[in-house]
Amino acid sequence: MYENSVNSKRTGLIYAACFLVLAVVYGIGGSRIDYAFASDPLGPRVVPVMLAVILGLLCFFYLRNPGEAEEFPRGATLLRVLAVPLTLVVAVLMLETAGFLLTVFFIVTVIAALFGAPLKFALAGGAVQALLWWFVFSYLLEVYLPKGIVFG
Incomplete structure (x- = not known):
């Protein structure tokens, strides 16, 4: 004890x-x-x-x-705990190049997969979240978002 x-x-x-x-x-x-x-x-x-x-x-x-x-935490839990901030660091580094949509898609998909979501649900959640937040920031709040090379 x-x-x-x-x-x-x-x-x-x-x-x-x-x-x-x-x-x-x-x-x-x-x-x-x-x-x-x-x-x-x-x-x-x-x-x-x-x-x-x-x-x-x-x-x-x-x-x-x-x-x-x-x-x-130990083992698989420690890896998940460390993978979340690593995912966010990678996302920050890729924001200008990949753009907002792909970056949010990446964050949501990876974190959903880390926490056990099946791949198809992680991909669908990433797509829906990316589009939702792009619409909110671009149209409702009129905030400039980087488009990246894919959408630029």
């Missing part, structure tokens, strides 16, 4: 440290956002920096008293 409690607290400390690093990186990235001063009195920096500060404070509280946490 005591061994599990120590491992559980260690796992909590690892998670808190990882999220603290994320908060610092996110805060630095948010503080570097350039904007026209006349566009908004606060500018777009406020929300990411504020979220980074809140996350950082919560991480410090959790580092001080980690409490109980789940055991660190």
Whole structure:
């Protein structure tokens, strides 16, 4: 019992440290956002920096008293946990070249497959989500989305 409690607290400390690093990186990235001063009195920096500060404070509280946490994942679960952020990094890298539609299709399809969806459902879900979000951002919100070489 005591061994599990120590491992559980260690796992909590690892998670808190990882999220603290994320908060610092996110805060630095948010503080570097350039904007026209006349566009908004606060500018777009406020929300990411504020979220980074809140996350950082919560991480410090959790580092001080980690409490109980789940055991660190192993085996296939660990591979899935690591595959999700890797998929998102690949998606960010391919966004300009592949375009928004293919990137969203890629993200949804891969993550659905990682969590056990049959391939035909993962592909269908990826296609529906890509078209849905393209319609929402392009037509309803009128946001520029990269088309990529395929659709450009």
